[in-house]
Amino acid sequence: MTAPLVLSNEMIERYSRQILLPGIGGAGQKKLLRSRVLVVGVGGLGAPAALYLAAAGVGTLGLMDADEVDLSNLQRQVLHFTPDVGRPKVESAAEKLRELNPDVQVVTYPDRLRPDNAAGILEGYDFVLDGTDSFASKFLIADACHFGGKPYCHAGILRFEGQALTVFPGETACYRCVFHEPPPVGAVPTCSEAGVLGAVAGLLGVIQAAEALKALIGAGDLLTNRLLVCDVLRMGFRTVRVRRNPRCPLCGPEPTITHLDTAEAGRPNGAACAVGAAKRDVHGLA
Template structure:
């Protein structure tokens, strides 16, 4: 495969010293290092997969790395999200991640996007980068990344983890299969647990994140054979790696637009709460709700919503919210599928509410 990025003009003496061992690699060399320097990579999510991918991409010399994440660091993140430390709890993840890159390699430019990836910003953001690395942990974002990459023509490196297992693949519209060829439709609500529900070993995130970083470097420099058209599967308990071949589905519906879920911003929610004519439901976990909640919000964790999405009164406007908008989007899909006529979710979650208040 041809290199994705044209090379920069030159390496500085500091860059030559820092990347000396990488420059020795015949598949990279000086030209490959110049391509890495010129590359612009967007990382979706600074979590379990984004953390190792970010550190290795920065260490490898990727010149500009954008990080989009609207979440804040929680203590439960720390066992696997290694760009964050105890002192970062409560900070925006993009700030903590940028600081970690600065410590690892001050020659790298980090662009912080402290916002949630959504249909309204995805295409514009993706068009500003050469490729996308998706470290998200939910199906809503993965399908959004797929569709935005298809519409912008950008390749993307995807990874996923759960418990002791992980998967990695490369998708590139026009050059090979995409995510919707692997998973044409999202799974039925409640059938696939999240890491919040089922757990994950931090070292599995490291293994998958490192593989994602490797695939990114290969795409940028043209080194080796990419995972385009293949899915790499890791079983940490058996300590095995296997590869499945993936083909394009000729019957797959073309992506022509990005479908948006109905949502409400924090300011509008504040006005509607004053009117007292809505049901506000917090789909986070009980521990999160106990620590901090929007006044008037009823706690119904995501698992319970997914188990019975038709439980809500259809005569009352329903507003779902979580920490940043990811879990509430999943809940909203299930509620709408169950026939609720007037349900939305809070754009940006409780983090957006806090910024307003």
């Protein structure tokens, strides 16, 4: 779909409350309508993020998720309703988003992000939201966005807490600058053991959406070089300064990760998401 060059009267009315905002205006709205955002994972983070991106008129929304809606998802994954249980998440989400805003072209990928498909999918997008759960996915997104030069917003949630970081690869501190590599597999308990408050997922997902919108419009200060951490139980927010790490295995001057390891794509858990990290314990993080 080609983004319209002229805002229709209906569009002006639909987006009037944000067109009014300094830094957006008609020009900003047109930018949004021409923008493409990929939401990887349409769950606790991705569902609320996608809702706000669609409502704001982001022209193309890519939704990627291989899962089907489960009853236990509904506590936080607000795009999926009770009758959707058992349906593919991307289908359930796309239906709601198209109803919310027909201006938005929703593209669905009922698939997992893998080293062998990441580059091709990311290529068509301006900004990526990491709404994934597993560390394999999070590190893969960080690596693929680095190699593809795509800005992205990471978020993590746990119990009553969350964190978020926006990354412009090669310019600002990346996910691997902070977390060099995934923890050992055995060290990671499952989500069902830990739990999360649905509102925390919503909060962080909406923060990601706000970061994407700001990045697309070019407005304000992004969560770059600072990690937002919040504790909803105590309702406190802090930002922790993070720098580009001269020893970062991905974006440092002497990277040990030089390309996505597509040879590992056949592995069932895709744990070795990039060459180097899994094979060389140079970071002492094994």
